[in-house]
Amino acid sequence: MKNYKGVLVYIEQRNQVIHNVGIELLGEGKKLAEKLGVPLMACVIGYQMDDVVHKIQAYGPDLIYKVDDLFLKTYVNEPYTKALSTVINKVKPEIVLIGATSLGRDLAPRVSSRLHTGLTADCTQLDIDDDRQLLMTRPAFGGNLMATIICPNHRPQMSSVRPGVMIKPEKNNNSHSTVIEVNVLLDEKDMNVEVLEEVKEEHAKINIEEANVLISAGRGIGSKENMKYIETLANLLTGEVSGTRAVVENGWLDKERQVGQTGKTVRPDLYFACGISGAIQHVSGMEDSNLVIAINKNPSAAIFEVSDIGIVGDGSKVIPALIKELENIRK
Amino acid sequence: MKIVVCVKQVPNTADVRIDQTTGTMIREGVESIINPDDLGGLEAALRIKDQHKAEVIALSMGPLQADGALRECLAMGADRAILVSDRAFAGADTWATSYVLAKAIEKIDPDLIIAGRQAIDGDTAQVGPQIAEHLHLPSVAYVNQIKYDKQHFIVKRMFEDGYQKVKVKTPCLITVLKEINQPRYMRVQRIYNAFREGLVEVWDNSNLKIEQENLGLKGSPTRVKKSYTKGVKTAGKVFDVNPKEAVQIIVDKLKESYIL
Amino acid sequence: MELGFDKEHILLRQMLKEFTENEVKDLASEIDEEERFPLETVKKMQEAGIMGIPFPEKYGGEGGDYIGYVSAVEELSKACATTGVVLSAHTSLCAGPIYEYGTEEQKEKYLIPLAKGHKLGAFALTEPNAGTDASKQETIAIEDGDDYIINGSKIFITNAGYADTYVVMAMTDPSLGTRGITAFILEKDMTGFTIGKKEKKMGIRGSATCELIFDDVRVPKANILGKVGYGFKIAMKTLDAGRIGIAAQACGIAEGALEETVAYVKERKQFNRPIAKFQNTQFVLADLATKIDAARMLMYRAAYNKDHKLSFTKEAAMAKLYASEVAVEVTNKAIQLHGGYGYSREYPVERMMRDAKITEIYEGTSEVQKMVISSYLLK
Numbered sequence: 001m002k003n004y005k006g007v008l009v010y011i012e013q014r015n016q017v018i019h020n021v022g023i024e025l026l027g028e029g030k031k032l033a034e035k036l037g038v039p040l041m042a043c044v045i046g047y048q049m050d051d052v053v054h055k056i057q058a059y060g061p062d063l064i065y066k067v068d069d070l071f072l073k074t075y076v077n078e079p080y081t082k083a084l085s086t087v088i089n090k091v092k093p094e095i096v097l098i099g100a101t102s103l104g105r106d107l108a109p110r111v112s113s114r115l116h117t118g119l120t121a122d123c124t125q126l127d128i129d130d131d132r133q134l135l136m137t138r139p140a141f142g143g144n145l146m147a148t149i150i151c152p153n154h155r156p157q158m159s160s161v162r163p164g165v166m167i168k169p170e171k172n173n174n175s176h177s178t179v180i181e182v183n184v185l186l187d188e189k190d191m192n193v194e195v196l197e198e199v200k201e202e203h204a205k206i207n208i209e210e211a212n213v214l215i216s217a218g219r220g221i222g223s224k225e226n227m228k229y230i231e232t233l234a235n236l237l238t239g240e241v242s243g244t245r246a247v248v249e250n251g252w253l254d255k256e257r258q259v260g261q262t263g264k265t266v267r268p269d270l271y272f273a274c275g276i277s278g279a280i281q282h283v284s285g286m287e288d289s290n291l292v293i294a295i296n297k298n299p300s301a302a303i304f305e306v307s308d309i310g311i312v313g314d315g316s317k318v319i320p321a322l323i324k325e326l327e328n329i330r331k
Numbered sequence: 332m333k334i335v336v337c338v339k340q341v342p343n344t345a346d347v348r349i350d351q352t353t354g355t356m357i358r359e360g361v362e363s364i365i366n367p368d369d370l371g372g373l374e375a376a377l378r379i380k381d382q383h384k385a386e387v388i389a390l391s392m393g394p395l396q397a398d399g400a401l402r403e404c405l406a407m408g409a410d411r412a413i414l415v416s417d418r419a420f421a422g423a424d425t426w427a428t429s430y431v432l433a434k435a436i437e438k439i440d441p442d443l444i445i446a447g448r449q450a451i452d453g454d455t456a457q458v459g460p461q462i463a464e465h466l467h468l469p470s471v472a473y474v475n476q477i478k479y480d481k482q483h484f485i486v487k488r489m490f491e492d493g494y495q496k497v498k499v500k501t502p503c504l505i506t507v508l509k510e511i512n513q514p515r516y517m518r519v520q521r522i523y524n525a526f527r528e529g530l531v532e533v534w535d536n537s538n539l540k541i542e543q544e545n546l547g548l549k550g551s552p553t554r555v556k557k558s559y560t561k562g563v564k565t566a567g568k569v570f571d572v573n574p575k576e577a578v579q580i581i582v583d584k585l586k587e588s589y590i591l
Numbered sequence: 592m593e594l595g596f597d598k599e600h601i602l603l604r605q606m607l608k609e610f611t612e613n614e615v616k617d618l619a620s621e622i623d624e625e626e627r628f629p630l631e632t633v634k635k636m637q638e639a640g641i642m643g644i645p646f647p648e649k650y651g652g653e654g655g656d657y658i659g660y661v662s663a664v665e666e667l668s669k670a671c672a673t674t675g676v677v678l679s680a681h682t683s684l685c686a687g688p689i690y691e692y693g694t695e696e697q698k699e700k701y702l703i704p705l706a707k708g709h710k711l712g713a714f715a716l717t718e719p720n721a722g723t724d725a726s727k728q729e730t731i732a733i734e735d736g737d738d739y740i741i742n743g744s745k746i747f748i749t750n751a752g753y754a755d756t757y758v759v760m761a762m763t764d765p766s767l768g769t770r771g772i773t774a775f776i777l778e779k780d781m782t783g784f785t786i787g788k789k790e791k792k793m794g795i796r797g798s799a800t801c802e803l804i805f806d807d808v809r810v811p812k813a814n815i816l817g818k819v820g821y822g823f824k825i826a827m828k829t830l831d832a833g834r835i836g837i838a839a840q841a842c843g844i845a846e847g848a849l850e851e852t853v854a855y856v857k858e859r860k861q862f863n864r865p866i867a868k869f870q871n872t873q874f875v876l877a878d879l880a881t882k883i884d885a886a887r888m889l890m891y892r893a894a895y896n897k898d899h900k901l902s903f904t905k906e907a908a909m910a911k912l913y914a915s916e917v918a919v920e921v922t923n924k925a926i927q928l929h930g931g932y933g934y935s936r937e938y939p940v941e942r943m944m945r946d947a948k949i950t951e952i953y954e955g956t957s958e959v960q961k962m963v964i965s966s967y968l969l970k
């Protein structure tokens with residue numbers, strides 16, 4: 001176990017587009033590496049990765065391990081598992097961080113299984129304890145319970161981390177990393193899954209019951225045009241748009257996005273109610289949300305009774321200001 | 332064709348509430364259900380069976396009460412049900428759980444293994460791919476469409492921003508999303524037959540013969556150091572402030588709650 | 592209430608709850624508003640095996656029992672009394688008597704497709720001049736070679752128009768009174784058999800309730816159910832069993848209304864607190880819940896007796912008498928607790944109250960049930 005040193009971040013990319021979570025994890029990884037006094041490393045796996053490697057240098061990894069192979073052109077579990085496992089076995093990091101995306105949550109478990117080590121899923125908080133162990137905190141039981149997990153006797157300590165939770169680090173164009181190419185022996189035997197087609201869908205089918213963040217509109221937002229602010233806010237917070245029955249009946253929103261007695265019952269991490277008065281028919285569909293923030297002009301609006309934070313004010317002023325601020329933070 | 336469907340009995344987390352005076356989780360009266368993604372997996376298997384000849388085997392690991400979930404699988408149309416249950420398996424994390432399930436699946440030797448993407452109590456999405464790794468089988472996760480085509484499956488593998496259509500050889504493991512289908516209802520006739528003696532086979536470690544060091548808590552690389560609820564919801568605050576201050580209040584709260 | 596329920600009954604109820612929640616609940620107000628028969632739901636019920644619960648597998652049924660069947664009527668009726676009565680008329684009034692009194696050939700030809708749910712059934716006894724006094728049948732069947740020729744009409748026939756198979760009572764010998772009544776199995780396509788006007792009703796508006804018209808309908812003697820002259824007896828026995836189904840429907844309506852009301856009083860606030868905090872609300876709910884449980888006990892006792900081949904005529908009458916009164920009372924008080932909203936069509940209790948009333952009337956009015964019950968006391 002003593003041989004394992006350093007923090008390794010897996011940089012998720014598909015078609016040479018880097019997923020934000022990889023950058024976020026470089027920021028979090030740096031903090032952990034500094035606490036431990038060890039190097040921060042990144043791992044890039046794919047085909048024609050020079051550009052990706054170049055881009056991530058600005059986010060501060062001391063070392064970048066690159067596996068570049070035609071067999072890795074599109075994501076398929078087995079060759080990627082082989083590539084990442086090979087890098088880990090060679091580098092022996094004490095911590096491996098992977099984004100908890102649809103790809104990462106497929107790749108990480110196979111790698112952990114191959115390496116016979118522990119993996120903690122969907123972490124929202126990471127820390128180092130006095131014994132230099134990684135403390136991995138994650139929600140369970142539909143968000144009702146938080147659990148801190150450790151991996152005492154196996155290395156590396158692997159964690160998948162939810163996208164959007166960790167803060168993206170500042171870009172530093174003067175930063176420089178040492179790039180090390182790792183050769184992984186890949187052949188047809190690793191290719192049991194053949195990708196026939198890859199399709200991008202701008203509007204993947206939504207299910208508001210599954211969303212972690214909902215930005216919800218009520219009649220109080222005033223007009224259909226104002227829905228665009230709601231959408232922008234939802235994008236910035238990686239959430240979905242939902243609304244009240246009134247908004248649906250006005251034709252501002254699809255019925256499948258309606259929350260409440262005649263719509264859906266939701267329990268997101270964040271329910272952001274804009275211009276919603278809080279009629280019981282609506283509240284019964286969202287009152288179990290983890291965090292409720294409400295904006296309403298009427299100081300005695302019923303929605304404030306179920307809100308954690310209530311803002312008395314004009315949504316058409318507060319929301320654009322909030323969007324501006326979030327855009328600044330995201331930059 | 333032999334299809335194994337991995338099924339977990341879970342508490343319906345949608346019913347779980349936090350006691351507003353003690354801040355603890357109320358588990359009492361929370362019903363046990365078949366994990367929704369797994370139910371999609373069972374339905375996917377039954378649809379393959381409807382079209383091609385197949386034997387569908389529902390496999391679960393858990394305490395003896397989990398046999399209720401398996402009887403539901405039988406009532407929906409599964410041909411066999413196996414419960415892997417042993418005190419020595421208790422306390423297993425995803426590594427040790429997937430190891431036991433892999434050993435059970437090895438004995439069945441199926442052409443296809445379907446697992447739900449993730450269980451609603453743990454939400455890890457790890458057990459499916461980990462089983463595939465233990466068995467050295469190809470795997471595809473996050474699937475929401477399966478078609479069988481001469482020794483291959485053509486499946487749709489979902490990403491956040493689109494999908495891949497992939498062809499995978501058998502034997503293989505697929506993890507499915509609950510959106511893959513609308514599961515059928517249990518058939519009344521099968522319900523009336525689901526409680527016959529010996530219908531659910533129970534396998535313990537005398538059947539699987541797994542080495543002690545890979546079992547249960549001992550075989551689990553991870554440990555829960557502590558767990559806590561988010562506690563009692565404090566009374567909300569209402570602020571009557573200008574937009575600039577309002578934005579600051581919201582952003583601070585979002586940061587405090589790890590949404591930002 | 593787990594009294595007398597086996598594990599399969601509990602699992603069956605779980606399936607029925609899911610079915611009702613997913614397939615029935617959202618449609619209830621729509622079919623009420625549009626007075627539309629829920630044909631799509633019947634198809635789904637068929638796929639799940641709900642249309643043939645109490646019949647043996649060899650007759651196309653599910654190999655279940657009456658407790659299972661009335662559980663289905665009860666669960667469906669919690670969300671939609673129309674769907675409940677479609678199942679009840681089909682199972683206990685049409686497939687039921689064919690199973691009890693039919694020949695092997697009749698069971699082969701008619702019961703199997705009914706129990707499988709491929710065909711829908713109905714039962715025709717009531718006439719314009721023969722309601723509670725069912726002996727005054729004016730529909731006449733005259734023997735003609737190997738056939739009978741039927742003329743006349745029936746009214747208030749549930750599932751009419753959508754049913755394929757009808758059990759019809761007709762007078763074969765008016766001089767014998769009730770002993771001159773014979774039961775026939777009719778098919779919807781028989782020449783001269785037409786569906787008349789559809790009733791506009793107060794409740795269960797999605798169910799098809801129509802007149803049947805028989806104009807020289809030629810029915811083979813092979814379609815006589817039981818024996819000539821046994822029709823009245825068959826009808827009365829059939830209604831005994833049918834009443835358990837209506838009691839189950841009434842229980843379902845009452846339970847549905849109570850569930851809606853419990854949810855409402857917890858949410859609705861007046862005088863700064865949920866109205867559930869008021870003692871009036873609490874006491875009313877307590878009374879209603881107790882009455883509902885008592886009605887269910889009576890209903891399941893009758894079903895249990897039927898399953899165990901014990902006498903159930905009086906038990907079924909008591910169950911129906913009490914459960915229908917409870918349904919009317921519960922839905923009425925449910926609206927009261929909902930206040931103005933309850934009177935609005937936005938909340939289902941308004942429909943439930945309209946639906947509840949019929950349970951005091953059809954398959955024997957409350958007065959008929961009292962006649963049946965008292966006849967046992969004064970024997």
